[in-house]
Amino acid sequence: xxxxxKEYPSKKIEKSNTSSLKxxxxxxxxxAGAIAGITAxxxxxxxxxxxxxxxxxxxxxxxxxxxxxxxxxxxxxxxDNTVTAIIPHGEMGQGVHTALSAMLxxxxxxxxxxxxxxxxxxxxxxxxxxxxxxxxxxxxxxxSVLFDSLNGAMLAAAKSMSMQITGxxxxxxxxxxxxxxxAGAAAKELLLSAAAKKxxxxxxxLRAEKSFIYHNNKKAPFSEFAEIAATLKPNLQPxxxxxxxxxxxxxxxxxxxxxxxxxxxxxxxxxxxIEGMKYGTVKAAPVHGQKVSEMDDSIAKKMPGVYGxxxxxxxxxxxxxxxxxxxxxxxKMH
Amino acid sequence: xxxxIVNGQNHEINIDTDTPVLWVLREKLGLIGTxxxxxxxxxxxxxxHVEGKPIRSCVEGKPIRSCVTPVSNIxxxxxxxxxxxxxxxxxxxxxxxxWIEHQVPQCGYCQSGQIMSAVALLERNPNPSDxxxxxxxxxxxxxxxxxxxxxxxxxxxxxxx
Numbered sequence: 283x284x285x286x287x288k289e290y291p292s293k294k295i296e297k298s299n300t301s302s303l304k305x306x307x308x309x310x311x312x313x314a315g316a317i318a319g320i321t322a323x324x325x326x327x328x329x330x331x332x333x334x335x336x337x338x339x340x341x342x343x344x345x346x347x348x349x350x351x352x353x354x355x356x357x358x359x360x361x362d363n364t365v366t367a368i369i370p371h372g373e374m375g376q377g378v379h380t381a382l383s384a385m386l387x388x389x390x391x392x393x394x395x396x397x398x399x400x401x402x403x404x405x406x407x408x409x410x411x412x413x414x415x416x417x418x419x420x421x422x423x424x425x426s427v428l429f430d431s432l433n434g435a436m437l438a439a440a441k442s443m444s445m446q447i448t449g450x451x452x453x454x455x456x457x458x459x460x461x462x463x464x465a466g467a468a469a470k471e472l473l474l475s476a477a478a479k480k481x482x483x484x485x486x487x488l489r490a491e492k493s494f495i496y497h498n499n500k501k502a503p504f505s506e507f508a509e510i511a512a513t514l515k516p517n518l519q520p521x522x523x524x525x526x527x528x529x530x531x532x533x534x535x536x537x538x539x540x541x542x543x544x545x546x547x548x549x550x551x552x553x554x555x556i557e558g559m560k561y562g563t564v565k566a567a568p569v570h571g572q573k574v575s576e577m578d579d580s581i582a583k584k585m586p587g588v589y590g591x592x593x594x595x596x597x598x599x600x601x602x603x604x605x606x607x608x609x610x611x612x613x614k615m616h
Numbered sequence: 617x618x619x620x621i622v623n624g625q626n627h628e629i630n631i632d633t634d635t636p637v638l639w640v641l642r643e644k645l646g647l648i649g650t651x652x653x654x655x656x657x658x659x660x661x662x663x664x665h666v667e668g669k670p671i672r673s674c675v676e677g678k679p680i681r682s683c684v685t686p687v688s689n690i691x692x693x694x695x696x697x698x699x700x701x702x703x704x705x706x707x708x709x710x711x712x713x714x715w716i717e718h719q720v721p722q723c724g725y726c727q728s729g730q731i732m733s734a735v736a737l738l739e740r741n742p743n744p745s746d747x748x749x750x751x752x753x754x755x756x757x758x759x760x761x762x763x764x765x766x767x768x769x770x771x772x773x774x775x776x777x
Contacts, residue, residue, distance in 0.1 A: 375760060609655075
């Protein structure tokens with residue numbers, strides 16, 4: 283089954299994707315634009331497009347290191363042929379990392395068992411689907427007859443992605459269908475095009491399977507073509523598989539988040555640790571609208587580990603080095 | 617200074633002896649696998665093992681609620697947390713393997729505690745009945761409702777241990 287990227291989720295926050303920004307070096311490649319489309323009644327694929335150019339250079343800076351190529355917004359391929367799905371939704375045990383990575387692997391013909399998963403960073407370019415709205419209602423020619431269905435589906439998609447939220451049953455329905463399936467298929471086509479170019483053969487003679495591209499008996503890993511693929515223009519309407527062609531989708535897959543949850547390495551909110559962080563506990567006035575009239579913090583202030591005591595009018599707060607210190611501090615307040 | 621033995625390693629920690637073990641483990645030793653749920657020994661998320669012998673080879677492991685047990689109570693005693701269950705880098709305890717086989721966790725927050733209680737159960741009672749499991753595991757609550765899979769996983773592991 284797919285593996286979690288070593289940096290996810292078991293590293294502390296300070297070592298998360300955010301700090302990998304600092305490790306990024308600007309190499310001379312450009313991630314191709316990412317196209318995520320949803321067919322509306324089969325007639326039109328509406329794209330959520332990130333235009334190639336400096337925007338994707340920024341984008342790849344957020345998610346890749348020097349050994350990786352960003353093929354579309356949602357997938358990168360490393361020089362060792364590790365394919366990483368970049369997923370903009372949180373895993374809460376609902377299985378979205380498993381489902382979305384499998385959807386991507388399905389259309390991309392990537393080896394799901396060897397895939398890694400990375401949570402998309404909280405960066406504007408991953409969230410800013412105002413471009414989608416522009417595309418939808420600005421320069422794109424959307425037949426008016428589709429507007430109503432668009433309002434429902436596409437705005438929901440744009441909104442959920444633009445806010446980078448997880449909820450409302452949107453992750454599989456919108457990001458999965460729109461980004462993972464379509465971007466996966468687009469990524470596959472980019473890699474096949476790159477291989478056709480490199481090998482000088484017609485693309486129709488090539489096939490992709492488990493992160494490799496085959497031409498008769500010859501085969502080569504995706505990574506060999508990733509650099510070229512990353513410069514090509516993606517197909518806005520890639521061909522998607524039919525249901526009966528699915529190898530992963532529709533099967534009960536082992537969840538990628540489970541191993542970390544059985545060995546104590548899974549990170550939850552309470553586990554977040556940042557250099558120099560403090561903890562705080564509050565004690566609110568017992569009746570709504572009450573204010574603190576006077577506060578005796580003489581003992582609390584001197585307790586070990588207590589950093590500060592604060593009168594916030596309708597509640598008091600103790601800030602300390604550790605959770606327990608805050609609790610004791612609050613108990614000593616009068 | 618408090619002397620502790622956690623997962624086979626000795627530690628000397630400068631901490632108030634009243635501090636509950638949970639916070640010593642989490643904030644002083646960085647062992648965040650043990651979780652804070654209620655702080656009142658009601659939910660079981662903070663369950664660890666304290667006994668004479670460390671990790672899975674022991675037969676006398678008693679689960680305790682680390683959120684209310686002061687660290688002075690366990691000074692000098694051998695403590696095992698979720699991180700210490702496996703006996704080698706990559707080897708999992710049969711309970712942990714069963715947990716994966718049965719895809720037990722959803723959100724996963726209660727699971728460290730569930731596993732610690734399950735391990736203690738199997739060490740006392742290698743072939744627990746449904747009633748045994750219910751009685752021993754009743755102190756670990758799971759809002760995601762995975763009780764059915766927890767029971768199935770315990771029974772699978774019992775067959776292997």
